[in-house]
Amino acid sequence: MPCSCCYHKMSLFLKSFARPVCSRAGSRYVRNSSVQSNVASRTFATTKIRQVDPYSDVKVTDRFSLKGKTILVTGGARGLGFAMSKAIAQLGGNIAILDSLPEPVEEFHTLADKHNITAVYEQTDVTSQSSLESAFASVVKQTGGLNGCITAAGIALDAPFLEQPWDICQKILAVNVMGTFWTAKLVAQHLIERKQGGSMVFIASVAAQGLKVPLQTLAIYNMSKAGVKGLVGPLAVELGEAGIRVNSISPGVIASPMTDGMIWPALDDMFNNAAPMKRKGRPSDLTPTATFLLSDASEYTTGADFLITGGLHAGISPSWLNKT
Known part of the structure; x- marks a missing residue:
C-alpha cells in the first residue's frame, strides 16, 4: 500500500499541471496570487476573426459541379457503371470508360454532344x-489527364460455399479486388505526377460488411468486396498528403444487368421487400453520392464508406421476416 510520502509526491506532481485560477480586472487577467499577468491586454469585442473558409462566398450548388474534371470509370459500359458515367457527364465532367465489353450501351455515344464533354x-x-x-x-x-476514378468493374457468383469452383473464385478476386487495386495504383501515380490532387471512389457492397443477404450464398463475392472496402482506409492515409481522397460506396441490392441475371421468384421478392425501404435500389440512388465524392463539395471527406442499402445493413424489414 502506498505510503503518505507517495501520496504527497503525487499531489505535487498533479499540481504542476494545474492552471492558476484567474480573475478579470478591467481589461487584464490577474492571477489570484496577486501576480499580474504579463500578457498584453486584449478586448474580445474588437478582436477580428480571420476568414479561413475559401468557400464561404461560393454557392453550394457550384461546388458539386464536375466541369473541367476528367474521371476514369472501370466497368462503365452498362448498368451501375454507366449510370455513374452519365451522371458525371450531366455535371459537366469528361469521362473515360474502361470495360471488358466490346462496346458500351448506345446512349454513351450521345453524351459528348449532349453535355459538351469528352467521352x-x-x-x-x-x-x-x-x-x-x-x-x-x-x-x-486522349483526355489530357485525369482528376479521379470510379472502380465499378465487378462480377459475382451465387452458389453454396462448398460448390464455389476454384477458377471462378480466382476470376472474381482478380476482377473485383486486384482490378480495383491496380487501377487505383495507376490513377494515384498519375495524380501525384500532376500535383493537383484528386478523388478515387471504389464500389464495394453491403456484402463487404459481413452481412449474410437472405436467400443468397455469396461467400467469394463477400470476401472480394471486403477486400475493396479494406483498401480505402490505408490509401486515404497514405495518399492524403498528395491531396488525393479515397472513399467507397457500399450499395445494397441494385437493379442492374448483373443482379437481373441472378434473380428467381423468391429472390426477387426478397430484393423488393427485405430492405426497410421496401424496394430494390436503383442506379440513380447511388449517382448523387458518387458525384459528390468526385466533386469539390467533398474536399474534406476521405477514408469513408457510404452505405446505400435502403436500410438493409441495419436489419431486415419485420414484415418480410414475418411473411417468411
Whole structure:
C-alpha cells in the first residue's frame, strides 16, 4: 500500500499541471496570487476573426459541379457503371470508360454532344497488366489527364460455399479486388505526377460488411468486396498528403444487368421487400453520392464508406421476416 510520502509526491506532481485560477480586472487577467499577468491586454469585442473558409462566398450548388474534371470509370459500359458515367457527364465532367465489353450501351455515344464533354471508351481487361496499362495510357492521352476514378468493374457468383469452383473464385478476386487495386495504383501515380490532387471512389457492397443477404450464398463475392472496402482506409492515409481522397460506396441490392441475371421468384421478392425501404435500389440512388465524392463539395471527406442499402445493413424489414 502506498505510503503518505507517495501520496504527497503525487499531489505535487498533479499540481504542476494545474492552471492558476484567474480573475478579470478591467481589461487584464490577474492571477489570484496577486501576480499580474504579463500578457498584453486584449478586448474580445474588437478582436477580428480571420476568414479561413475559401468557400464561404461560393454557392453550394457550384461546388458539386464536375466541369473541367476528367474521371476514369472501370466497368462503365452498362448498368451501375454507366449510370455513374452519365451522371458525371450531366455535371459537366469528361469521362473515360474502361470495360471488358466490346462496346458500351448506345446512349454513351450521345453524351459528348449532349453535355459538351469528352467521352472516350477502351475495351479493357482489368485483370491483365498489359491491357490495363495500355488502355490507361490511351485514355490519358486522349483526355489530357485525369482528376479521379470510379472502380465499378465487378462480377459475382451465387452458389453454396462448398460448390464455389476454384477458377471462378480466382476470376472474381482478380476482377473485383486486384482490378480495383491496380487501377487505383495507376490513377494515384498519375495524380501525384500532376500535383493537383484528386478523388478515387471504389464500389464495394453491403456484402463487404459481413452481412449474410437472405436467400443468397455469396461467400467469394463477400470476401472480394471486403477486400475493396479494406483498401480505402490505408490509401486515404497514405495518399492524403498528395491531396488525393479515397472513399467507397457500399450499395445494397441494385437493379442492374448483373443482379437481373441472378434473380428467381423468391429472390426477387426478397430484393423488393427485405430492405426497410421496401424496394430494390436503383442506379440513380447511388449517382448523387458518387458525384459528390468526385466533386469539390467533398474536399474534406476521405477514408469513408457510404452505405446505400435502403436500410438493409441495419436489419431486415419485420414484415418480410414475418411473411417468411
